[in-house]
Each structure stands twice: as structure tokens, then as C-alpha cells.
Amino acid sequence: PLSLAVDSSGNIFVADTSNHRIQKFNSSGAYQSQFGTVGVGNGQFIAPAGIFIDTSDSDKIYVADYGNHRIQVFDSSGTYLTQFGTSGSG
Numbered sequence: 001p002l003s004l005a006v007d008s009s010g011n012i013f014v015a016d017t018s019n020h021r022i023q024k025f026n027s028s029g030a031y032q033s034q035f036g037t038v039g040v041g042n043g044q045f046i047a048p049a050g051i052f053i054d055t056s057d058s059d060k061i062y063v064a065d066y067g068n069h070r071i072q073v074f075d076s077s078g079t080y081l082t083q084f085g086t087s088g089s090g
Contacts, residue, residue: 002048003064007076008055015048015063022048022063022078035078040068043080 001023003015010027020038022045025031036045046067054060059076069087074080 003050005051005053005061007053007059007061009059013051013053013061015051017047017049017066020045020047022051022061022074024078033078035074036063042083043072043074044068045072 001014002017005013007013011032012025012027012029014023014025016023021034021036023031023034036043036048038044038046040046045063045065048063049066050064052062054062060081061074061076063072063074065072070083070085072080072083
């Protein structure tokens with residue numbers, strides 16, 4: 001795990017970098033669910049390195065998808081919403 005964030009309900013989301021997924025735990029640390037697989041498609045990751053939860057906007061989850069050079073956005077249940085960013089220097 002490389003990064004974590006907590007939503008407005010106290011759930012903990014962990015960027016499980018080497019396993020190319022996000023894991024969700026409740027506030028007591030019990031496993032709840034996960035989302036993402038390795039790949040380049042929507043909702044897939046190559047080494048997710050950071051995670052942020054916007055608690056002011058329905059707990060939207062922003063994941064820094066390091067290997068794919070993008071930020072992916074998910075709803076609070078892990079459903080893919082959108083993405084932005086690309087590889088480059090501009």
C-alpha cells in the first residue's frame with residue numbers, strides 16, 4: 001500500500017499499488033471491498049500511487065494512476081466516472 005484516504009463515513013480506501021487496485025476497509029479495519037484490475041482501460045490501473053476523497057462532493061474518489069499517467073474518478077462505491085491527464089510535459 002502506498003497511499004490511503006478516509007471518506008465521510010470513516011471508511012478507509014487504500015491504494016494497493018503493486019496489486020493494481022483500491023481496497024476499502026471500514027473504520028475498524030475490516031475488509032469491505034475492492035475495485036480495479038491491472039490494465040489501461042477505464043477503471044483499470046497500473047500502479048495506483050495516490051488517492052483523495054472529496055468529502056464535499058458525494059465522496060468522489062480520485063486515484064493517481066501512476067503507470068497510466070492519469071487521474072481516474074470513481075463514485076463512493078468504486079464505479080468509474082471519468083478521467084483526465086495524459087503522459088507528457090505540457
